[in-house]
Amino acid sequence: MNTNKERKPINKKLYIALIVCIVAAIAAILAVSLAVGLSGGSEPVEQPGGIVETPDDQNDKDEPDKPDEPDKPDEPDEPDEPDEPTITEPEYTLPLTECVLGAECSLSELVWSNTLHWYATHNGTDFTAAADTPVLAVHDGEVTDVGYTTQNGYTVTIEQTDGYTAVYKSLSADVAAEVGDVVAAGDTIGYVSDSMTSEQNEGPHLHLEMTDAEGNYVDPMTLLGEATEK
DSSP states (O other): OOHHHHHHHHHHHHHHHHHHHHHHHHHHHHHHHHHHHHHGGGSOEEOGGGOEEOOOOTTOOOOOOOOOOOOOOOOOOOOOOOOOOOOOOOOOOOSOSSOEEOSOOEEEEEEEOTTTOSEEEEOEEEEEOOTTOEEEOSSOEEEEEEEEETTTEEEEEEEETTSOEEEEEEEOSSOOOOTTOEEOTTOEEEEBBSOOGGGGGGOSEEEEEEEOTTSOEEOHHHHHHHHHTO
16 A cells, blocks of 8 residues: 555656756757857858858958050061162164165275275274264263364264273264263264265265274174164
8 A cells, every 4th residue: 555655756756867868968959059159160061052162261362463465566577678770781773773884894804995995904884874864872881082083084982881982983073972971872973974084985974993991993793783683
């Protein structure tokens, strides 16, 4: 019959034990929560989609973009070197536009002179034409002498740009050139006549003599050959 009295102390002890367990559990939960709260600032935060982002280090600051280096001005093109001028030697031209070839040049063999009536060399070439026919320079050059002698008549001497010297004889008195004139091939320098007494019987004509740089006579036709073929 004393059974109920003995159970009461047992029930009180059981209640006390349960309360202690509950308090201990609450204390443990609070301790865990507090610990999680203190360390939560450094834990990586999981973003949606399962990507974990780590907070940027505040010490790493983006450096400002450097301005682009200005483009260097284009260097001016070096001027093209001028082409070297092409020097074209002027061509020879005939001393008369219309003529008949007279006595030819004969530098080594003696030929008969119809005026002097003897054999002698003929140092030039004769071009027969009507009196007052214009006489033309056969090449570019400079007039170095204008003169007159009874034997040669009126004469014009031209030192040519190619090194040869041309002497035009048996011209009329109205010479069309003066000393110092610079003439071009084809310029009029005088007119045909029979003023050359040593060849007066040949009638009006031009007597043309040519010498090289050393003063040696040359056959004018060796230089005028191409002009006669035009």
